[in-house]
Amino acid sequence: MELPVLPAAQPRERADAVANRQRILDAATRLFAERGVGCTSMDAIAAEAGVGKGTVFRRFGDRASLALAVLDASETVLQESLIRGPAPLGPGAPPAERLIAFGAAMLDRLEEHLEILRESELTSHGAYLRSSPYAVHRIHVRMLVAQARPDADADYLTDILLAPLSAVTFAEQRHTRGLSLDQLKAGYGDLVARLTRA
Amino acid sequence: MELPVLPAAQPRERADAVANRQRILDAATRLFAERGVGCTSMDAIAAEAGVGKGTVFRRFGDRASLALAVLDASETVLQESLIRGPAPLGPGAPPAERLIAFGAAMLDRLEEHLEILRESELTSHGAYLRSSPYAVHRIHVRMLVAQARPDADADYLTDILLAPLSAVTFAEQRHTRGLSLDQLKAGYGDLVARLTRA
DNA sequence: AGGTCATACCGGACCACGGTCCGCTTGTGC
DNA sequence: GCACAAGCGGACCGTGGTCCGGTATGACCT
Structure with missing residues (x-):
């Protein structure tokens, strides 16, 4: 027996709308x-999806959000x-280890989806933050930071730990500077270790 | 008696070109x-300068570079x-202290010119790096990092130390998160201290 | 000085793109 | 069926950036 996930407060989305979202x-x-x-221009995406440009923008707001979607x-x-x-990565390990695992996972993700992630950062006028x-990433890191260093300024440390995981930074390190993925993971591991030492 | 600063290798820039650059x-x-x-659109700038739009772009290449200029x-x-x-800030102090002074100077600069610096980062498609x-900033920081931690991966540490000084990050911390300039300087000081400890 | 020439420079018409708007259409609940 | 809102789409706008025919400038020569 299927239960609805949530008793939708809004009147349910129209079927053609759902289909169009997927096609886009x-x-x-x-x-x-x-x-x-x-x-790839937004016009091209609309054309490829067989849909008007207005529809693309109504569903996704702007280019950056479409990339994220x-x-x-x-x-x-x-x-x-x-x-x-x-x-x-999940619960059960000490916070420092979880932070290192998080960094590694993010770096893998960047390696795989760099172009799209970069696009969403660059075209969002900074709103990707x-x-x-x-x-979600921020809350996760902040929680671990607060566990590892209850004394410190968790907000600031969180920024420090998230900044090197941005797509723009990654692209520069990986491709302009020529660092390897392993170097980046090692560097991030050191960073976490130093910042979480009491 | 006036000496030419440099025996210009290229044929010297035309007078109207110089004047136009300044007007722009x-x-x-x-x-x-x-x-x-x-x-402020580029058209508006050209109009205000009493110059064609083409001239603006020839002189400065693109919007991001004009902002930097x-x-x-x-x-x-x-x-x-x-x-x-x-x-x-200048030579004579131990590297860690110079790095902290550099951070403070950059943060002051961000506080004063945030809008323009942010614009140049956001419209350059990541090329501001x-x-x-x-x-120049990078070379400076890298030199100090190499002095303070001859053992470490200077390239990576340099990125870590420069990332929190980006305009986008600063804007977020300062205005969305509401941190004070002093908090940011203190946070950066801690960061440098931890990263330069042997 | 005045004239001549190559060319750096100018400017605005032009293009492609992201994003908005609004009149028409279509699915849905009653 | 009916009414009505949700949804659609493409004409439209402002912007950053390019291009190229025409022009003014400064070097050189006389």
């Missing part, structure tokens, strides 16, 4: 992969791992 | 201050202080 996401995913994120599935998996997954995925 | 910079400075950076004088002062100014002011 599929189109975006396909075009991003085919010709690169930077070479394309990664939503992957983001959900990550969040699930943070909350209920096995240690050290207030996007919902970022907020 | 003045116009941009004025409009940025009057109506805010975000509300507006701050050039201030940047020059800062760089001069780093190289020849009094300790601890390869701008000449950033390159």
Whole structure:
């Protein structure tokens, strides 16, 4: 027997709207992969999805949000791992270890989805720092920081630990500077170790 | 008796070009201050300077670079202080102290010119990390890091120390999060201390 | 001085893109 | 069926950035 996940407060979304959302996401995913994120205009996505441009913007608001929406599935998996997954990413390990595992997971994610993540940071006029995925990451890190260093300024430390995981920074380190993924993980591990020592 | 500063290798810049550059910079400075950076289009700057839009773009390349050019004088002062100014910002103090002084100077600069610095970061598609002011800051920090921690991965540590001084990060901490300038300086001081300990 | 020439420079028409708007259409609950 | 809001789509706007035909400038020569 199926129970509704939540008794929807709003009148339920129309069927064609749902279908269109999916078609737009599929189109975006396909075009991003085919010709690169930077070479894919919103018009092209609308055309590929067989939908008017207005529809794209109504469903997703702007380009940055559409990019994030394309990664939503992957983001959900990550969040699930943070909350209920096995240690050290999930609960059960000491905070410093969890932070290191979080950094490694984020770096893997950046390696895999760099183009799209970068796009969402660059086109959001800085608002990605207030996007919902970022907020979740922030809460997670802040909680671990507060556990590891109850004395310190948790807000500031959280920023310090999240900044090197931004897509723009990653792209620069990885591709302009030529650092390897392992170097970045090692560096981040050191950083966490130093910042969480009493 | 006047000596030419440098025996210009290129044929010297035309007088009208020089005059136009200055008029554009003045116009941009004025409009940025009057109506805010975000509300000032390149067309408006060209009009205010009494110049065609093409001229603006030829002289400055793009919006991000124009923003940086507006701050050039201030940047020059800062760089001069780093190289020849009094300790601890200039030479003579231990590296850790110089790094802290550098952070404080950068934070003051952000407090004063936030709008313009933010604009140059946001509209450069991430290329501000390869701008000449950033390159100078990077070399400076990297040198100090290498002195303080000859054993460590200087490249990575340099990124870590520069990331919290970006305009986007600063804007978020200062205005969304409501941290005070002193909190940020204190936080940065702690960061440097922890990262430079042997 | 005055004239001539190559060319750096100018300016505004032009383009593509992100994003908005609003009149028409279509699905849905009654 | 009916009414009505949710949804649609494409014309439209302002913007950053490019391009190229025409022009003014400064070097050189006489």
